[in-house]
Amino acid sequence: MKALAYQRAHPLEAFAIELVEVAEPVPRDADLVVEVGAVGVNPGETRVRRTRSADPGGRVVLGWELAGVVVAVGPAVSGFSVGDRVLGTGDPTRDGCWAERVAIDHRVVARVPDTLSLVDAASLPIGGVTAWEALFREGGALPAGVDRVLVVGGAGGVGSLATQLLATRTSATVICTASRPESQRWCTTMGADLVVDHGADVPAALRSAGIEHVDMVLSTAGTAANLAWIAPLLRPHGHLAAVDLDGPLDLGPLVLRSVSVHTEMVFNAVVHGEDPSAQGRILHELAADAAAGRLRPITTTRLQGLSAQSMRAAHQLLESRRTIGKVVIAT
Amino acid sequence: MKALAYQRAHPLEAFAIELVEVAEPVPRDADLVVEVGAVGVNPGETRVRRTRSADPGGRVVLGWELAGVVVAVGPAVSGFSVGDRVLGTGDPTRDGCWAERVAIDHRVVARVPDTLSLVDAASLPIGGVTAWEALFREGGALPAGVDRVLVVGGAGGVGSLATQLLATRTSATVICTASRPESQRWCTTMGADLVVDHGADVPAALRSAGIEHVDMVLSTAGTAANLAWIAPLLRPHGHLAAVDLDGPLDLGPLVLRSVSVHTEMVFNAVVHGEDPSAQGRILHELAADAAAGRLRPITTTRLQGLSAQSMRAAHQLLESRRTIGKVVIAT
Numbered sequence: 258m259k260a261l262a263y264q265r266a267h268p269l270e271a272f273a274i275e276l277v278e279v280a281e282p283v284p285r286d287a288d289l290v291v292e293v294g295a296v297g298v299n300p301g302e303t304r305v306r307r308t309r310s311a312d313p314g315g316r317v318v319l320g321w322e323l324a325g326v327v328v329a330v331g332p333a334v335s336g337f338s339v340g341d342r343v344l345g346t347g348d349p350t351r352d353g354c355w356a357e358r359v360a361i362d363h364r365v366v367a368r369v370p371d372t373l374s375l376v377d378a379a380s381l382p383i384g385g386v387t388a389w390e391a392l393f394r395e396g397g398a399l400p401a402g403v404d405r406v407l408v409v410g411g412a413g414g415v416g417s418l419a420t421q422l423l424a425t426r427t428s429a430t431v432i433c434t435a436s437r438p439e440s441q442r443w444c445t446t447m448g449a450d451l452v453v454d455h456g457a458d459v460p461a462a463l464r465s466a467g468i469e470h471v472d473m474v475l476s477t478a479g480t481a482a483n484l485a486w487i488a489p490l491l492r493p494h495g496h497l498a499a500v501d502l503d504g505p506l507d508l509g510p511l512v513l514r515s516v517s518v519h520t521e522m523v524f525n526a527v528v529h530g531e532d533p534s535a536q537g538r539i540l541h542e543l544a545a546d547a548a549a550g551r552l553r554p555i556t557t558t559r560l561q562g563l564s565a566q567s568m569r570a571a572h573q574l575l576e577s578r579r580t581i582g583k584v585v586i587a588t
Numbered sequence: 589m590k591a592l593a594y595q596r597a598h599p600l601e602a603f604a605i606e607l608v609e610v611a612e613p614v615p616r617d618a619d620l621v622v623e624v625g626a627v628g629v630n631p632g633e634t635r636v637r638r639t640r641s642a643d644p645g646g647r648v649v650l651g652w653e654l655a656g657v658v659v660a661v662g663p664a665v666s667g668f669s670v671g672d673r674v675l676g677t678g679d680p681t682r683d684g685c686w687a688e689r690v691a692i693d694h695r696v697v698a699r700v701p702d703t704l705s706l707v708d709a710a711s712l713p714i715g716g717v718t719a720w721e722a723l724f725r726e727g728g729a730l731p732a733g734v735d736r737v738l739v740v741g742g743a744g745g746v747g748s749l750a751t752q753l754l755a756t757r758t759s760a761t762v763i764c765t766a767s768r769p770e771s772q773r774w775c776t777t778m779g780a781d782l783v784v785d786h787g788a789d790v791p792a793a794l795r796s797a798g799i800e801h802v803d804m805v806l807s808t809a810g811t812a813a814n815l816a817w818i819a820p821l822l823r824p825h826g827h828l829a830a831v832d833l834d835g836p837l838d839l840g841p842l843v844l845r846s847v848s849v850h851t852e853m854v855f856n857a858v859v860h861g862e863d864p865s866a867q868g869r870i871l872h873e874l875a876a877d878a879a880a881g882r883l884r885p886i887t888t889t890r891l892q893g894l895s896a897q898s899m900r901a902a903h904q905l906l907e908s909r910r911t912i913g914k915v916v917i918a919t
Contacts (some may be wrong), residue, residue, distance in 0.1 A: 505836045
């Protein structure tokens with residue numbers, strides 16, 4: 258089958274992902290094999306492309322956000338049949354879904370409702386599960402006492418779905434940051450009660466709206482750099498949920514307010530061999546919300562055909578850091 | 589009046605805290621003036637002594653854990669009268685309680701039940717409020733989904749009270765680390781279900797007890813150094829509550845499990861001018877628990893008389909890092 262693959266980590270200017278012939282995926286007992294219909298492309302994948310090389314002689318197939326049709330079902334699978342349309346994430350320690358077919362643990366997928374296109378379905382999994390897990394730490398609800406949430410980067414994939422989840426599933430006041438008029442309008446469409454320019458002085462903008470403190474900040478990018486203004490904006494025992502942390506962070510400013518820092522890495526269960534079924538359940542909820550019109554899919558750029566050209570265009574868009582919503586490639 | 593004071597930060601070997609004559613405390617409107625009956629001495633105060641000097645010409649009076657008798661009440665105070673026995677914390681930006689009298693915000697104290705001595709009362713405030721706030725982030729309960737908690741440093745002031753709060757106010761399984769036989773026995777007395785040696789391989793000791801993961805670690809000391817074994821011991825979306833963080837921490841190992849890091853600094857509200865009334869309510873609960881026999885005061889070393897000698901002895905004990913329970917000085 259065909260797949261998009263590369264050998265060595267590389268920058269955008271030397272884009273080297275190519276459509277090549279690879280072996281068919283070999284499913285594990287708990288896997289589905291899915292004929293890929295659409296893939297979402299994520300900032301995290303552009304980072305892997307820039308930093309991770311294959312072992313000598315090998316190749317890397319990225320892509321952990323997909324919608325497609327089940328073509329085979331492993332013996333340990335229940336709840337899915339050949340022909341089912343599914344959406345899901347994946348496992349970054351295995352070959353990804355930038356391919357004609359992919360083997361994927363059935364516990365990290367859910368069925369796509371009939372009314373939802375595969376392209377729209379593919380806009381939900383990574384941003385939706387990440388936002389859900391970052392905000393609703395246990396039991397599908399915000400931490401106790403959280404009534405006002407600031408989403409930093411409200412127009413991105415995680416931010417767009419976080420804003421919608423907050424607006425539709427909680428009673429919290431939702432504030433987004435976004436820098437351009439079109440991204441600010443987008444945040445309002447997603448359900449933000451207030452949108453402020455994150456190119457300017459966010460705490461000053463909030464103060465002029467009568468807001469001195471927030472209970473929670475969901476930070477989708479630039480967390481370490483923004484900590485100097487995020488920390489004092491949080492109330493004592495406030496919450497910082499961040500999806501872009503991966504190394505040292507100076508907790509000093511946060512300790513002064515006894516803040517909780519919620520780290521979030523969407524593949525945390527599947528890469529450790531833990532049961533990732535909770536993610537399948539989250540995806541089921543997201544899909545049901547989308548089918549019921551409570552959650553708007555966030556595909557803003559649809560590219561056609563899984564090719565080096567379409568993938569390069571997707572990476573260019575994502576690395577511009579000006580993407581609104583989601584870039585989806587229909588295969 | 590007399591107070592224990594020093595001018596320049598100094599190590600234990602050059603101990604320079606002296607009993608000197610200082611002006612009477614000047615209460616603010618919301619303050620009580622308390623005649624100090626007993627003070628708890630804390631590891632945090634030994635750190636301040638080592639690192640913080642007075643402004644030129646000034647002096648530092650430490651001490652933010654006390655029990656005593658109200659001798660004056662400010663005009664904005666309600667709920668307290670002259671003659672009340674109280675226990676409380678304090679405000680590290682003001683003069684502390686290592687003195688005959690101290691001015692203290694009434695919102696960070698509570699009344700001492702008749703059956704509790706001032707020496708026992710003084711063993712509760714800092715460790716009790718710190719443990720409470722670190723464990724029960726909102727609403728006096730553990731985060732949702734936390735059924736198994738490991739207390740690293742179970743025999744110290746925070747650890748002893750955390751263990752008791754967990755044992756008496758939650759249904760969680762409580763595991764403590766302690767290195768010596770006497771500190772291990774102490775943890776059992778505090779209510780630990782299991783005690784393991786933190787000088788040895790803690791994860792291996794837990795595995796041999798059939799425990800692969802815990803939901804929460806409360807770390808009272810050495811958090812950064814212990815992170816390499818703490819992180820993999822936590823389940824996905826587990827909780828690390830730490831009371832000794834003050835600077836950079838490598839969140840990398842925690843992100844891999846999407847862990848929440850709960851920072852805790854007991855003075856977070858009062859030093860920022862936020863309403864610290866929640867702490868008065870916690871102290872009230874702790875005092876009521878102690879009066880009802882549900883919470884055992886943790887005074888293990890009682891020193892007599894507020895003097896340079898007794899304070900030096902307290903600091904020596906604390907800096908040995910082998911203290912069990914609490915060192916209290918009766919004035």
